[in-house]
Amino acid sequence: MDRFIFLTFNGLSIGMVYAGVALALVLIWRSTRVLNFAQGAMATACAYVAITVQQHTGSYWLGFAAALVAGFVLGVLIERIFFRRLEGAPPLNSIVVGVGLLILIEAGLGMIYGVANRPLQNAFSKIDYKLGHAALFSNQDIFTVGSVLGVMVLFAALFTRTDLGLRMRAAAYAPEVARLLGVRVGRMLTLGWALAGVVGALAGLLVIPTGLGLYPAAIDGVFVLGFTGAVVGGLESPAGAVVGGVTTGLVLSYAQGYIGSDVTQLAALVLLVAVLLVRPEGLFSSTRARQV
Amino acid sequence: MTAALEVAGLSAGYGRVQVLHDVGLSIEPASITAVLGANGAGKTTLLRCISGLLPATAGKILLHGKDLADVPVSSLVGLGMTHVPEGRGVIGELTVDENLRLGGLWRQGASRRESKQAIADVYALFEPLARRRSHHGHQLSGGERQMLALGRALVARPSVLLLDEPSLGLAPGVVANMLGFLSRLRNEREMAILLVEQNVHSALSIADEGIVISLGRVVVRGRASELQDDADLRHAYLGF
Numbered sequence: 001m002d003r004f005i006f007l008t009f010n011g012l013s014i015g016m017v018y019a020g021v022a023l024a025l026v027l028i029w030r031s032t033r034v035l036n037f038a039q040g041a042m043a044t045a046c047a048y049v050a051i052t053v054q055q056h057t058g059s060y061w062l063g064f065a066a067a068l069v070a071g072f073v074l075g076v077l078i079e080r081i082f083f084r085r086l087e088g089a090p091p092l093n094s095i096v097v098g099v100g101l102l103i104l105i106e107a108g109l110g111m112i113y114g115v116a117n118r119p120l121q122n123a124f125s126k127i128d129y130k131l132g133h134a135a136l137f138s139n140q141d142i143f144t145v146g147s148v149l150g151v152m153v154l155f156a157a158l159f160t161r162t163d164l165g166l167r168m169r170a171a172a173y174a175p176e177v178a179r180l181l182g183v184r185v186g187r188m189l190t191l192g193w194a195l196a197g198v199v200g201a202l203a204g205l206l207v208i209p210t211g212l213g214l215y216p217a218a219i220d221g222v223f224v225l226g227f228t229g230a231v232v233g234g235l236e237s238p239a240g241a242v243v244g245g246v247t248t249g250l251v252l253s254y255a256q257g258y259i260g261s262d263v264t265q266l267a268a269l270v271l272l273v274a275v276l277l278v279r280p281e282g283l284f285s286s287t288r289a290r291q292v
Numbered sequence: 293m294t295a296a297l298e299v300a301g302l303s304a305g306y307g308r309v310q311v312l313h314d315v316g317l318s319i320e321p322a323s324i325t326a327v328l329g330a331n332g333a334g335k336t337t338l339l340r341c342i343s344g345l346l347p348a349t350a351g352k353i354l355l356h357g358k359d360l361a362d363v364p365v366s367s368l369v370g371l372g373m374t375h376v377p378e379g380r381g382v383i384g385e386l387t388v389d390e391n392l393r394l395g396g397l398w399r400q401g402a403s404r405r406e407s408k409q410a411i412a413d414v415y416a417l418f419e420p421l422a423r424r425r426s427h428h429g430h431q432l433s434g435g436e437r438q439m440l441a442l443g444r445a446l447v448a449r450p451s452v453l454l455l456d457e458p459s460l461g462l463a464p465g466v467v468a469n470m471l472g473f474l475s476r477l478r479n480e481r482e483m484a485i486l487l488v489e490q491n492v493h494s495a496l497s498i499a500d501e502g503i504v505i506s507l508g509r510v511v512v513r514g515r516a517s518e519l520q521d522d523a524d525l526r527h528a529y530l531g532f
Contacts, residue, residue, distance in 0.1 A: 163393070163397055166386075166390055166393060166394060166397065167394075167397060169385070169386065169390075170383060170386065170394055173383050173384075173385045173386065174381065174383045176345060176377070176381075177377065177381040177383060178394070179345075179365045179366050180343060180345070180365060180368070180369065180374070180375050180377065180381070181369055181374075181394050181395060181397065181398065181444070181448065182366050182367070182368075182369040182370060182397060182398030182448075183366060183394070183397065184364075184366050185366070
């Protein structure tokens with residue numbers, strides 16, 4: 001039982017990181033139908049910004065804030081410079097550009113910072129709270145879960161309670177109608193990329209200190225699992241992204257704990273195939289939108 | 293008096309296929325102009341071109357005397373023009389209330405109160421919408437969607453309204469109500485309405501002017517009452 005509790009908390013914490021990556025992917029997918037394969041590399045770039053600022057100022061939180069700002073700016077730049085030009089192009093084009101950017105960013109980071117593994121510190125202590133002998137969770141885990149949940153609540157409030165959120169949703173669902181009603185659709189799509197950049201950067205800052213360390217390809221594996229979470233959640237819904245991410249985290253944690261770490265990646269594949277077999281549209285996607 | 297909407301020498305197309313050839317029309321405030329023609333004549337293209345969704349290759353569009361050449365689509369609603377596109381453009385993923393709010397989002401600052409009032413007016417006018425305000429657009433019936441599309445356009449309080457096939461797929465009784473409502477908009481709010489319709493009888497029964505488009509050119513224009521009585525014209529271009 002102790003083991004189960006430990007694995008559950010562990011899965012929740014890492015699942016929240018996958019949820020962050022999934023949320024970033026969903027924000028972009030639902031408004032522009034682009035699967036941003038460069039999302040992980042963008043997050044890594046932001047983590048390098050964090051480490052640089054931390055080295056110069058000595059402040060963890062200044063570096064943290066700088067990374068989130070960098071995520072926002074990087075989202076804006078990449079949408080404006082690359083993906084804006086692909087509007088109306090076949091879907092394959094955006095995939096090729098995304099993969100190209102992934103390679104470009106990681107190569108660029110390697111040229112600037114080298115490929116050596118650098119440690120990125122945690123925001124909070126990794127010492128676990130215990131129940132009897134069972135390790136439960138640390139302050140860092142609480143921060144991971146709380147910050148991703150916090151971002152999700154903020155996004156939900158933005159989308160459902162504000163005029164800006166209404167504009168963003170209208171621009172995503174029906175760009176032409178939105179434009180006719182005075183919505184500046186291009187700006188709304190850019191803002192979606194920027195917010196995705198921020199949440200991606202957050203996920204990077206949370207996951208790199210968990211033992212990965214920082215190197216140019218650090219987040220590639222996490223990206224794949226975040227992508228799994230996004231697909232499990234249905235790609236359309238931010239809430240689905242979080243549930244999908246957490247589900248992925250839990251399944252992987254149990255598989256690793258009960259079967260062995262060799263099967264972790266296989267467990268992700270099994271989860272993906274199982275969900276796609278039972279609900280091809282994902283757990284949270286509305287089937288109506290997919291019917292032809 | 294300046295025309296509410298004036299179009300001169302308008303040409304446009306998709307890729308190499310030219311659809312509109314040298315189209316001209318003028319709409320006075322407080323009037324309805326019906327745009328008639330067979331399928332594929334270019335009626336929808338004309339509306340899309342006027343509202344900037346499709347760039348014109350030649351010609352001029354003046355809204356209350358202002359040239360729209362460099363005006364982005366998203367600014368038109370603030371200048372008084374609203375386009376209800378074919379298929380009505382209700383956003384199915386948004387609720388009735390959110391769809392209506394969208395109609396007033398172009399207003400800035402203090403005039404936001406005007407949007408709230410306009411939405412309240414729409415609910416008073418279309419009671420079924422008031423009962424379903426938290427329903428999503430895709431849960432509505434055809435008639436309700438039509439109300440919502442028109443209602444949303446009214447929240448914007450336009451002086452020029454472009455309507456593309458508003459009667460498509462509606463029951464005859466609903467169509468009659470809708471057309472009666474358009475006449476009231478013209479009379480009470482002095483709206484200039486450009487109405488694209490397949491339903492020629494109905495359209496001409498409320499319109500002041502009519503133009504007939506064939507293969508992208510205006511082939512006939514005149515008083516609606518005269519067009520309705522012209523059997524040769526009806527036979528040649530409108531197929532009845």
